[in-house]
Amino acid sequence: MSNQDSVQETKKGVLRRAFVCAFPYTLPICAGFLFLGISYGFLMGIRGFPFFYPMLMALFIFAGSMEFVTVNLLLAPFNPLAAFLLALIVNARHLFYGIVMLDRFRGLGLKRLYLIFGMCDESFAINSTVEPPEDVDRGWFMFFVTLLNQLWWVSGATLGGILGNIVTFDTTGLDFVLTALFIVLFLEQWLATHDHVPAVVGVALALICLVLFGPDNFMIPAMLVMVVAFFIMWRFEVPLSFRKQKRGARS
Structure with a gap:
């Protein structure tokens, strides 16, 4: 085996260990993201958007609360300033997430760009608190946590978008899902x-x-x-x- 092949095998081993270590941490998030993602995609579908709208928004926006809000923004008169201010305020907490993660993201090369983009509440909670085993590269561990969490969300949004375009029953009241989500989050924080x-x-x-x-x-x-x-x-x-x-x- 040449030195190049040996390096490739070593890199594959590093990636494999990081993926295997990260996967179990994202399973509880998978259940929630699939449910909420399907609800979001379904809502987009019944509002008349093709399935690739929620799929692409989940890929490139990846901010669940803002994506729900965007459903009404896309149907309302064009107001870029209001959309910008709303997005900034809804996601302002990520500014503080970024400050906390500065040290952990240092020296990670190009991985850092995706980690910054993909940092949601759940990925932040895992990456800021979990210390992977010594034989697991922390940078790749955080990368796979972030990637898997986005994969669950994109999968749910895409499936919901497909279902929303083929559903035939009465969906009156489904748009209350965002309100219900915020009420539940508020009550959880109140009790905690x-x-x-x-x-x-x-x-x-x-x-x-x-x-x-x-x-x-x-x-x-x-x-x-x-x-x-x-x-x-x-x-x-x-x-x-x-x-x-x-x-x-x-x-």
Whole structure:
């Protein structure tokens, strides 16, 4: 065996170990991504878009919440500024993900470009906390975690898009899936923490903006006002928990 063949075999072994190590971590995400991806693709299909729309959006946007929102943006009058601001605000959390991952992505070469593009909440959760075994290359491990997670999402969106174009039964109410998704995420965060002040402030500001700007125009003003409000709360160290406030009152 030549030196070149030996190098190729070694590289294949590195890739194989990284893939085998990454795969089990993505299986729980696979279940959720397939379900949500099918829902998203199905919604696109019944709204009249061919199946390759959700497939390509899942490939090149890969931001689940924004992809759901994009369904209505594509059907609404063309407003690039509103679309840009909405995408920026909805995905602003990725700025902080990127800061956290700076050290882990350093020295990974071209893999880093895809890792930056493909960093979703779930991939960030795995790649920022899991330390692969010593015989597994961490860069390739993170690459395959990210790749597999996107594969699950693209597969679900594509399948949903195909089903949405051939379905014949009444689908009234299916577009509520995005609202239901955000409600569930909100409730999970509410139950997972005692810091409920930001949630209450966010809901209150959203309702105020809904009254002031109407259901078609309230989202961007509401998010901007929330950013300002949360910055003020952080700057002046406003207590985040009603429970802490009560304890302080007793003392």
